[in-house]
Amino acid sequence: MSTEVVTQQLPSHKKMKEFALFKTWKRLIKNKMAIVGLVIIALQLFMALAAPVIVGVDPNKQNLELSELPIGTEGHWLGTDNYGRDIWSRIVYGARISLLVGIGAVSLGLVGGVVLGLLSGYYRRLDGIIMRFVDLMFAFPGILLAMLIIAILGTSLVNVVIAISIWSIPTCARIVRGSVLSIKKQEYIIAMRSLGASDLRIMVRHVLPNCMAPIIVFATMRMATAILSTASLSFLGLGAQPPTPEWGAMIAAGQEYMWTSPHMIVIPGIAIMLVVFAFNVVGDALRDALDQGMSLDK
Amino acid sequence: MAGLIVRRVFQLVLLLIGISFIVFMSMHIAPGDPASIIGGPTATKEDVEAIRENLGLNEPLLAQYFDYLKGIFAGDLGFSYQTKQAVSEAIIDRFPNTLNLAIASIIVAIVIGVTAGIISALKHNTWFDGLSTIIALGGISIPNFWLGAILILIFAVNLQWFPVGGLTEPFWTIEGMKQLALPAITLGTGSAAMIARMSRSAMLEVIRADYVRTARAKGVREKTVIMMHCLRNAMIPVITVIGLNFGFLLGGTIITESVFAINGVGRLMIESIAARDFPMVQGSVLLVATLFVLVNLIVDIVYAFIDPRISYE
Numbered sequence: 001m002s003t004e005v006v007t008q009q010l011p012s013h014k015k016m017k018e019f020a021l022f023k024t025w026k027r028l029i030k031n032k033m034a035i036v037g038l039v040i041i042a043l044q045l046f047m048a049l050a051a052p053v054i055v056g057v058d059p060n061k062q063n064l065e066l067s068e069l070p071i072g073t074e075g076h077w078l079g080t081d082n083y084g085r086d087i088w089s090r091i092v093y094g095a096r097i098s099l100l101v102g103i104g105a106v107s108l109g110l111v112g113g114v115v116l117g118l119l120s121g122y123y124r125r126l127d128g129i130i131m132r133f134v135d136l137m138f139a140f141p142g143i144l145l146a147m148l149i150i151a152i153l154g155t156s157l158v159n160v161v162i163a164i165s166i167w168s169i170p171t172c173a174r175i176v177r178g179s180v181l182s183i184k185k186q187e188y189i190i191a192m193r194s195l196g197a198s199d200l201r202i203m204v205r206h207v208l209p210n211c212m213a214p215i216i217v218f219a220t221m222r223m224a225t226a227i228l229s230t231a232s233l234s235f236l237g238l239g240a241q242p243p244t245p246e247w248g249a250m251i252a253a254g255q256e257y258m259w260t261s262p263h264m265i266v267i268p269g270i271a272i273m274l275v276v277f278a279f280n281v282v283g284d285a286l287r288d289a290l291d292q293g294m295s296l297d298k
Numbered sequence: 299m300a301g302l303i304v305r306r307v308f309q310l311v312l313l314l315i316g317i318s319f320i321v322f323m324s325m326h327i328a329p330g331d332p333a334s335i336i337g338g339p340t341a342t343k344e345d346v347e348a349i350r351e352n353l354g355l356n357e358p359l360l361a362q363y364f365d366y367l368k369g370i371f372a373g374d375l376g377f378s379y380q381t382k383q384a385v386s387e388a389i390i391d392r393f394p395n396t397l398n399l400a401i402a403s404i405i406v407a408i409v410i411g412v413t414a415g416i417i418s419a420l421k422h423n424t425w426f427d428g429l430s431t432i433i434a435l436g437g438i439s440i441p442n443f444w445l446g447a448i449l450i451l452i453f454a455v456n457l458q459w460f461p462v463g464g465l466t467e468p469f470w471t472i473e474g475m476k477q478l479a480l481p482a483i484t485l486g487t488g489s490a491a492m493i494a495r496m497s498r499s500a501m502l503e504v505i506r507a508d509y510v511r512t513a514r515a516k517g518v519r520e521k522t523v524i525m526m527h528c529l530r531n532a533m534i535p536v537i538t539v540i541g542l543n544f545g546f547l548l549g550g551t552i553i554t555e556s557v558f559a560i561n562g563v564g565r566l567m568i569e570s571i572a573a574r575d576f577p578m579v580q581g582s583v584l585l586v587a588t589l590f591v592l593v594n595l596i597v598d599i600v601y602a603f604i605d606p607r608i609s610y611e
Contacts, residue, residue, distance in 0.1 A: 033435075136316040139591045141549025144583060148321070151571045151579045152328040228441055232553055235443045236568050251444055258451055265451075269444035277439035284435075 027289035034285030040278035047095040055089035090245035108165030113172020121180025137170040179211035224279035376577035385581035396562035406486030415497025437491025446484035446557035463559035489543040500532040541597025
């Protein structure tokens with residue numbers, strides 16, 4: 001067989017990439033838990049996008065005559081809180097907040113972490129300084145670092161996003177650095193360099209795309225942590241402030257009434273747990289799927 | 299081994315200096331002038347200036363940092379803006395409660411986590427394994443402040459088996475144990491889930507190892523195979539997870555203390571953040587971060603001791 005024939009039979013780079021993605025997706029949906037997680041995430045996304053269509057009621061509309069109605073009440077199937085606000089509409093709008101905060105915190109953290117990780121892995125001279133800085137950030141248990149940042153910036157939901165994103169930077173930087181260190185020794189990177197490609201081009205066009213698998217897994221798992229931490233900080237009164245329909249803040253407000261209206265804390269808690277569970281299982285399944293799926297020879 | 303310890307301790311000292319610098323700087327980055335906060339709204343310009351002079355806030359930043367460091371070594375962490383109480387005193391008062399809670403939680407986490415992990419691995423692919431895997435995933439996903447509230451609702455309010463909150467009795471008394479039970483379960487659940495997952499996978503790996511097959515082939519009793527050959531080796535990574543979790547539990551006490559109204563360092567921190575009482579926040583953060591890195595150091599050293607294959611060269 002001549003060399004030309006073999007070259008013709010090889011699929012294009014784009015096709016190979018599509019094939020790898022297809023294999024990853026197939027492996028992902030083989031995992032039953034991942035499907036459950038994906039369905040929950042899709043539901044949350046739908047609730048977040050279509051909140052005004054799903055619920056006609058303003059989540060902050062008070063009606064003291066209807067306060068603390070139990071689950072199953074007509075017109076308020078998840079009951080109402082101590083101000084007579086409809087819990088279902090607060091849960092739906094809360095989905096929007098939790099998703100927005102999660103995406104915001106994770107994206108900001110990714111930007112910081114990827115830049116630091118790329119620089120640290122690519123330039124040996126910067127590696128020592130950046131990694132010592134990362135070690136220093138690791139010296140604070142996560143929630144503590146977030147709290148210190150909130151103590152400086154003040155209590156608000158936006159500051160929670162900033163705090164969680166800063167907290168995400170060291171882990172992300174370490175993951176990216178690890179990948180960069182192994183990728184930069186590959187022959188195609190050496191080839192690019194000998195062709196005269198600039199460092200920036202090599203990093204952005206060739207190294208970064210090949211670090212995507214661990215970054216995607218990290219981002220998915222981090223969504224779970226971000227949503228859980230936002231709820232925790234809001235519960236402590238350091239995040240969302242009343243009357244924002246944030247799930248953690250709803251539990252904090254409901255604590256006082258849990259003797260008489262336990263649904264005020266039970267429902268938002270289940271919402272948080274389901275969403276965090278979903279991102280955790282999808283992250284887990286993605287790791288397994290990407291481990292095997294991205295390598296074309298398997 | 300001695301080299302490892304010396305190197306690790308040296309790194310720890312550098313890390314502690316870094317932590318103290320970050321904590322010190324946090325006060326200077328934060329908006330608001332400490333002197334004005336201490337003086338209160340009625341203070342005149344002269345009063346504020348006098349306070350500034352008194353606190354050394356007019357000194358260069360580096361000089362202030364060295365003063366702060368000197369203070370830390372002398373056990374002086376400053377005074378609260380709110381109560382004027384010495385920060386070190388307030389922390390010493392509350393620290394035993396935080397430590398008791400963290401230790402009780404790690405015991406809960408180890409007992410539940412290791413047991414569930416080992417049984418899951420031994421009964422691999424059975425209903426127990428499936429159930430405990432799902433529960434472990436649930437345990438990681440459950441918000442612990444919510445779990446605490448639900449436990450209070452069920453066991454303190456409805457069944458009245460445990461008190462609703464507070465930690466006032468010594469932990470060795472029945473009352474003290476009752477007070478610690480719900481907070482320890484609340485805080486320990488997440489770690490129990492992580493330990494269970496780690497124990498399961500470590501155990502599964504070891505069970506399939508050649509030397510275990512050889513032990514079985516020699517005719518060693520199953521109990522001995524599990525206890526002597528599997529458990530000892532499987533527990534090495536688990537110990538790291540336990541150590542790391544203990545550090546995180548110290549951080550986690552912040553939330554649990556709030557739910558159960560326990561007067562610990564975590565609750566002190568939250569109250570201080572809300573009141574923008576910086577010396578208190580700094581002192582508590584410094585304590586928890588220092589303990590966290592100390593625990594990690596101990597885990598590193600213990601890890602090298604129990605597994606001679608580990609080398610940190």
